[in-house]
Amino acid sequence: MADVVRLGIGGPVGSGKTRLVESLVPELIRAGLSVAVITNDLVTDEDAQRVRRSGVIDPERVLAVETGACPHTAIREDPSANLAAAQRLCRTFDDLDVILIESGGDNLAATFTSDLVDYWIFVIDTAGGDDIPRKKGIGLLQADLLVVNKIDLAPRVGADLDSMRRDCAVARPVKPTVFTDLNSGQGLAQLTEHVIEGAMLTAGTR
Numbered sequence: 001m002a003d004v005v006r007l008g009i010g011g012p013v014g015s016g017k018t019r020l021v022e023s024l025v026p027e028l029i030r031a032g033l034s035v036a037v038i039t040n041d042l043v044t045d046e047d048a049q050r051v052r053r054s055g056v057i058d059p060e061r062v063l064a065v066e067t068g069a070c071p072h073t074a075i076r077e078d079p080s081a082n083l084a085a086a087q088r089l090c091r092t093f094d095d096l097d098v099i100l101i102e103s104g105g106d107n108l109a110a111t112f113t114s115d116l117v118d119y120w121i122f123v124i125d126t127a128g129g130d131d132i133p134r135k136k137g138i139g140l141l142q143a144d145l146l147v148v149n150k151i152d153l154a155p156r157v158g159a160d161l162d163s164m165r166r167d168c169a170v171a172r173p174v175k176p177t178v179f180t181d182l183n184s185g186q187g188l189a190q191l192t193e194h195v196i197e198g199a200m201l202t203a204g205t206r
């Protein structure tokens with residue numbers, strides 16, 4: 001399992017984490033990578049079922065972890081259930097290059113432990129309010145990549161994208177931020193580039 005890159009995807013409820021998984025997986029497969037997915041939900045396997053149904057990946061490569069308690073516990077304090085799921089995927093698919101691990105929807109303080117992931121993405125959306133980057137939060141500050149999703153909704157919810165861009169640059173002077181509309185695919189190419197380069201993803205690492 002040591003050679004398989006584990007990629008975390010966290011962020012508030014409904015920001016577009018599963019949509020990002022559904023968008024990124026085909027790009028990674030196109031780049032020649034062997035991919036698997038783990039989703040975390042509180043008491044269901046709803047997101048795993050959705051990714052399986054999406055047709056973007058062999059359904060057997062998608063596992064669900066039902067966290068039961070606070071979503072961040074399973075990605076930070078006690079990642080054992082996620083590590084066990086990752087190990088199971090590695091045993092079943094011995095060519096894996098990367099496992100995407102979607103956290104359950106959480107708050108702005110959610111972070112991943114480096115015991116679980118090598119690289120992680122924090123997803124917020126414009127409908128959550130354009131003041132979120134100004135208010136910061138540990139997830140937004142520390143993630144390897146910040147995704148500001150649903151830019152198509154900004155005019156409808158009165159979110160000022162320019163001020164969001166400025167505040168993200170202040171909050172994250174070194175680490176990258178990408179603005180996306182994952183329903184249309186806007187920003188997806190840039191997002192994929194950051195993930196492949198940032199997580200040092202190369203096909204056939206095993």
Ligand SMILES: Nc1nc2c(ncn2[C@@H]2O[C@H](COP(=O)(O)OP(=O)(O)OP(=O)(O)O)[C@@H](O)[C@H]2O)c(=O)[nH]1
Nearest residue numbers: 012013014015016017018019105149150181182183
């Ligand atoms: N307009 C618009 N809608 C989006 C975009 N990305 C996702 N959505 C929609 O937002 C809703 C929530 O997306 P999900 O991907 O389920 O969000 P999530 O973060 O995985 O949600 P939880 O796992 O429940 O926390 C869905 O109805 C998506 O279709 C986007 O860029 N623009």
Ligand SMILES: [Mg+2]
Nearest residue numbers: 017018047102
């Ligand atoms: Mg989800």
